[in-house]
Amino acid sequence: ETGVTQTPRHLVMGMTNKKSLKCEQHLGHNAMYWYKQSAKKPLELMFVYNFKEQTENNSVPSRFSPECPNSSHLFLHLHTLQPEDSALYLCASSQDRTLTWGIYFGEGSWLTVV
Amino acid sequence: GIQVEQSPPDLILQEGANSTLRCNFSDSVNNLQWFHQNPWGQLINLFYIPSGTKQNGRLSATTVATERYSLLYISSSQTTDSGVYFCAAFSGGYQKVTFGTGTKLQVIP
Numbered sequence: 052e053t054g055v056t057q058t059p060r061h062l063v064m065g066m067t068n069k070k071s072l073k074c075e076q077h078l079g080h081n082a083m084y085w086y087k088q089s090a091k092k093p094l095e096l097m098f099v100y101n102f103k104e105q106t107e108n109n110s111v112p113s114r115f116s117p118e119c120p121n122s123s124h125l126f127l128h129l130h131t132l133q134p135e136d137s138a139l140y141l142c143a144s145s146q147d148r149t150l151t152w153g154i155y156f157g158e159g160s161w162l163t164v165v
Numbered sequence: 166g167i168q169v170e171q172s173p174p175d176l177i178l179q180e181g182a183n184s185t186l187r188c189n190f191s192d193s194v195n196n197l198q199w200f201h202q203n204p205w206g207q208l209i210n211l212f213y214i215p216s217g218t219k220q221n222g223r224l225s226a227t228t229v230a231t232e233r234y235s236l237l238y239i240s241s242s243q244t245t246d247s248g249v250y251f252c253a254a255f256s257g258g259y260q261k262v263t264f265g266t267g268t269k270l271q272v273i274p
Contacts, residue, residue: 093264093265093266094251094264141206141208143208150196150262152213153213154198154262156207156208156209156210158206159205159207
């Protein structure tokens, strides 16, 4: 599936760096999500955007800053991260927040904080 | 909130074998989705199956919502089937997605 694309696929950053993850969906969906997947843990929902508006922030530290300029694009800006933030970050989209037709994921961005 | 449990947690199969993965959920759900996470991390959508049975090639899935479980069948397994299989249950008005803990499948030649 190439409906949701994420870049970069791999990122190594120092704790003082600033970087961004990008997500683009080509499915005509209106809701977009960021999930975090750490080793041995279930997927954690981080942020939800519906029609460009943030509708959910699951107590995510402020060093993670999302941005949704339009319904097709979602960014996750990263700054002053910690080594424990190393994880797989997954972007997803759905038709809308009712998830009537399911949720679709991108390929993921592997983040390593050194 | 709703609990989603998957079994078995780990499974090793000889290539060509069949298997059944199970997903139990603790409360009523509106919908259920199965995913395959490949070794590169991508979560690939397999089935969107709130009830009934669907088939796609060697894979099929059945959800019995009234009994709160879903099954994923893999027939004639191939090494490319290796990875982690997740089910996700959708519940609530503005649907909350709850993922199971996954079944890690390894298919050996």
